[in-house]
Amino acid sequence: MKVIKIGGGCLKNGKAARAIVDLIAQKGLGQIFVLSAFGGITDMLIHGIDTALQNEAGIVPTIEEMTQHHHHIIDELMDVTPHAGQLKEELESFFLTLERYYYGISFTREATPRMKDIIASYGERISAVIISRVLESRGCRSEFLMPDVAGIITDGKYMDATADMTRTRDNLYPLIRSIMDERKMLFIPGFFGKSRDGEITTFGRGGSDYSAAVVAAAVDAEVLEIWKDTEGFMTADPDNIPDCRLIPELTYEEAAELSYTGAGILHARTVEPARKAGIGISIRNTFNPEAPGSMITDHARTTDRVIKSVSYTTDIxxxxxxxxxxxxxxxxxxxxxxxxxxxxxxxxxxxxxxxxxxxxxxxxxxxxxxxxxxxxxxxxxxxxxxxSGVALVSIVGEGLHRNRGIAAKCFTAVSQAKVNIEMISFGTSNAALYFLVKERDLDQTINSLHSTFFD
Known part of the structure; x- marks a missing residue:
């Protein structure tokens, strides 16, 4: 059994969601899917909180916008069949509940972390219901299971929760084994779980990747697949280096470091549950499903090139x-x-x-x-x-600290690009070296480093 995570980029609109549904219908039997919200919905939900705090007159238009957005997606996926009307009716209770939450916030003039997490969880809840019902309408055996019902237990920290893996496994493993078979597909919303006291808590923005890793570890999945709208991890950001190359294999440590510095492929916390359970993470391109993608394991093959990728983040x-x-x-x-x-x-x-x-x-x-x-x-x-106005650049590769001359080669390349390094940090990782440069010098820094290590 695989656990497959489908991200918001693959669900950004009805057309993209239809391509995903077609792919699930072909490859999804016997698998568990962890879903993000449809593109833009989480932002819409959070904006609704701000609107409710400012003026209750904005609540109804917010709910109407959200409802229409999902209705358009349903119409795209179901071609306005009777099934579409039934699904829209089923979702009315979700939007009515959200409306009550917003009015409560407007009345109290307070949006507590508890209420923010409850509201934010609705994007994933709704996407799981829609995708599951759409596949059911096509004749597939499909179910959805809410994380709070399934027993995905967290430490209770609002907006940045961590899964309690022991309790989650005790709940989820027997449940999944009892309801799943090779002819069924199961959809679980990502992004949230519940505390031991039963409170909804989210894993932070982008936390659906982490949710998928938690589910995969809890059910002893054979692999965790992350379906993205990209080929996988690359030797650099294609926006900077158009001819960068796919990295076919990475270690858990390398993937974690690249996630931290803005590669945008994985949420930074995704690696740990999979690593502890010994489950490989496969990055797959939903628009090119037969492509090799990137595989993350504890025993990724090493190459003559120690450095696997040059990465950066400007959110620093x-x-x-x-x-x-x-x-x-x-x-x-x-x-x-x-x-x-x-x-x-x-x-x-x-x-x-x-x-x-x-x-x-x-x-x-x-x-x-x-x-x-x-x-x-x-x-x-x-x-x-x-x-401010700086960027954090990293070179990533398992064992770079044990290979003589890597740091010298890195800093020589930066110097040859006529860029001054603002700060250096080796840190505790065996797979990354970090340093700061002025943001205006970022492009020439990345180009020089990529040429040095990959050309």
């Missing part, structure tokens, strides 16, 4: 904190990180010296972090400096 900024004797004074770092944790800021990385601390943050978190630390009394540092 630096908050520099200047304080004397950082290495000789206890408590400074914990005081800083605790302050930011209370403001729900995720610190991507920390680089320290004897005279300061550099925090690598998402761009949207830079000002919020600066303002939060300004409030610390007594202040354990002299001053702070915000650094």
């Amino acid at each position: 900024s630096v908050l520099k904190i200047f304080a004397s004797g950082v290495g000789a004074r206890y408590g400074i770092l914990s005081q800083i990180t605790d302050t930011l944790a209370r403001d729900a800021v995720n610190i991507k990385s920390v680089v320290t010296s004897q005279t300061g601390i550099s925090l690598l943050l998402a761009r949207d978190d830079l000002d919020r972090s600066f303002n939060a630390l300004k409030q610390v009394k007594p202040r354990p540092f002299r001053k702070m400096q915000k650094v």
Whole structure:
């Protein structure tokens, strides 16, 4: 039995969803599918919360827009048959419930993390119902199973939950084995589970990939397939390097590092459940299903080229904190990180010296972090400096730290591109080397590195 994740990019509109449904009808018997919301729906749901907080008059138009969006998809998939009308009626209860939630938010003037997670889960709920019913209308044996009903248990953290794998496996393994057979297909919404107290909690934006890995590990799937609208992991971003090449095999560590630096193929947390269960992850192109794709395992073949890919993210900024004797004074770092944790800021990385601390943050978190630390009394540092307009570049390949000359080759290539490196971080990974450059220098940096390692 496979677990197959279908992402929002493959469900971006009715036409794309129809291609997916055709593919599922051909290849889906006996498999479990974990679905994202249809393209744009999660943003619509979150925007609805903002609308409800501002003016309740905007609630009905928001629900109508959402309803019409899904109705258009249903009409595309079912050709306006009687089945389409029945499905639209079935979905009315979902939209009525959402409407009540929005009015509740408008009345209380508060959108709690609990309510945000409940509302955000509806995109995946609806997509699972639609895809399952469409295939049922074609004569397939198809069911959907909601994660809270299936018993996907989380640690209870709103908007950034982690699955409790022991409890989830205890619930899901016997249930799936009792209802699945080789002539049936099962659809499970991704993105959320429930806490031990029964509260809906989401795995964070893009968390449906992680959901699929959790399900795959819990049911002992033979493989986790991620169906995307791309060929797989590449040696660089095709937008930067049009002639970049497919990476046929990667290790779990390499895939995790590439996910972190913006490859856009996998959610960064997807690898861990699959790695622990020893399940391979196969990236497949839904628009070219016979293509080889990329395979992620613990024993990917090595090649003469240690470096597998050059990657980057521009969602990065630096908050520099200047304080004397950082290495000789206890408590400074914990005081800083605790302050930011209370403001729900995720610190991507920390680089320290004897005279300061550099925090690598998402761009949207830079000002919020600066303002939060300004409030610390007594202040354990002299001053702070915000650094924006930078990009985090990485070269990724298992064992690069054990191969002499890789770092020198990397930095020589950057120097030859006449680019200055702002900061270097080897980190604890055996598969990646990170450094910062000015965003304006990103294209020449990536081109020079790719030419050096792959031409």
